[in-house]
Amino acid sequence: MIAKLDNIVKRYGNHLALDCVDIQISEGEILGLLGPNGAGKTTLIHGMIGLISVDSGEITIFGKDLKKHALEIKRQIGLVTQEVTIFEELSAWDNLAFFGGIYGIRGDELKKNIEETLEIVGLTEYKNKLPAKFSGGMKRRLNIACALVHKPKFLVMDEPTVGIDAQSRNYILETVRRLNGEGTTVLYTTHYIEEVEAISSRVAILDQGRVIAQGTKKELIQKIQYEERITLQLVESGEEVIEEIQKLSGVKEAYQQGREVRIISEVGAGNIENILTISKKHGGVQNINTEQPTLEDVFLTLTGKQLRDGEVE
Ligand SMILES: Nc1ncnc2c1ncn2[C@@H]1O[C@H](COP(=O)(O)OP(=O)(O)OP(=O)(O)O)[C@@H](O)[C@H]1O
Numbered sequence: 611m612i613a614k615l616d617n618i619v620k621r622y623g624n625h626l627a628l629d630c631v632d633i634q635i636s637e638g639e640i641l642g643l644l645g646p647n648g649a650g651k652t653t654l655i656h657g658m659i660g661l662i663s664v665d666s667g668e669i670t671i672f673g674k675d676l677k678k679h680a681l682e683i684k685r686q687i688g689l690v691t692q693e694v695t696i697f698e699e700l701s702a703w704d705n706l707a708f709f710g711g712i713y714g715i716r717g718d719e720l721k722k723n724i725e726e727t728l729e730i731v732g733l734t735e736y737k738n739k740l741p742a743k744f745s746g747g748m749k750r751r752l753n754i755a756c757a758l759v760h761k762p763k764f765l766v767m768d769e770p771t772v773g774i775d776a777q778s779r780n781y782i783l784e785t786v787r788r789l790n791g792e793g794t795t796v797l798y799t800t801h802y803i804e805e806v807e808a809i810s811s812r813v814a815i816l817d818q819g820r821v822i823a824q825g826t827k828k829e830l831i832q833k834i835q836y837e838e839r840i841t842l843q844l845v846e847s848g849e850e851v852i853e854e855i856q857k858l859s860g861v862k863e864a865y866q867q868g869r870e871v872r873i874i875s876e877v878g879a880g881n882i883e884n885i886l887t888i889s890k891k892h893g894g895v896q897n898i899n900t901e902q903p904t905l906e907d908v909f910l911t912l913t914g915k916q917l918r919d920g921e922v923e
Contacts (some may be wrong), residue, residue: 611673612637612726612764612795613658620653627653628664629819642810643799646861646917651821652692653798655768661688671764685713692769694753698742702733702752703740706759713760716920723759731785736747751866754782766791766797783809789896803905803917813905816914822910831903834911835877837862839901840885842871846893854888
């Protein structure tokens with residue numbers, strides 16, 4: 611286990627920013643922490659790595675109590691901050707030398723780490739350039755590099771793609787995947803559902819300071835999947851088929867829409883096979899489709915709100 615948070619509570623005055631949060635992160639995974647603006651993601655991250663104190667609860671990182679082993683733990687963590695925290699007046703190389711130096715890395719080891727890190731984020735050819743001239747995406751990549759130069763085994767990323775173009779975003783996601791493939795455990799916070807879908811091995815959904823669900827994408831979907839939506843295209847007219855389908859146990863609705871028959875059925879009722887059997891009796895099926903819920907549906911079902919680009923509707 612890389613990180614284990616038990617019952618974490620954090621208040622800012624009267625505002626309950628973290629409300630009894632339990633989170634586990636296993637070695638080798640990418641945990642996607644998904645939540646809208648103000649959900650408490652940054653507070654959770656900063657509490658987890660000891661940048662702010664929490665009011666109560668237990669935080670164990672690398673199997674050790676954070677309070678007792680803070681320095682030793684922090685040495686092995688990389689934090690990619692939400693705000694870009696690079697020095698614009700220092701070259702990319704000097705930025706990395708500065709951050710590597712903070713972790714006590716010197717000499718040949720520092721040089722080797724800087725070279726490898728520049729390569730990982732695709733900035734080798736810009737190593738002597740000042741970030742003031744960089745695009746937003748390049749600054750974000752250098753910001754990530756600063757958190758990687760000491761080779762942390764646990765990388766914590768706080769919304770690392772905010773405000774950048776799609777190409778840079780993809781590059782960053784690809785970099786996270788690659789680092790994870792090489793053994794780095796990652797906590798990736800975002801309010802973009804598609805990012806979580808793209809890279810996470812597990813997802814935790816945070817809303818108003820509470821973890822409302824945690825698991826693999828499949829597990830989260832199973833939590834909300836009480837019904838399945840089936841769409842049929844029949845060879846012949848659908849009236850008799852619909853009448854028979856409506857009589858099947860577990861079918862909630864069956865109706866014609868345009869050239870399609872739409873069916874809503876309870877999960878586990880085994881109705882796909884029954885529907886195919888009925889359709890075959892009446893001329894056969896051209897096409898059958900079942901719709902799977904998405905993480906967006908999970909968020910909507912669990913919070914009653916839609917999450918789009920960080921805005922809650
Ligand atoms: N230092 C602070 N003092 C008072 N309130 C704070 C402080 N930091 C955060 N908050 C409040 O706590 C809540 C959680 O904030 P936090 O920044 O952790 O959320 P977030 O999910 O990271 O949001 P965002 O995506 O906007 O960064 C918000 O309501 C915020 O206004």
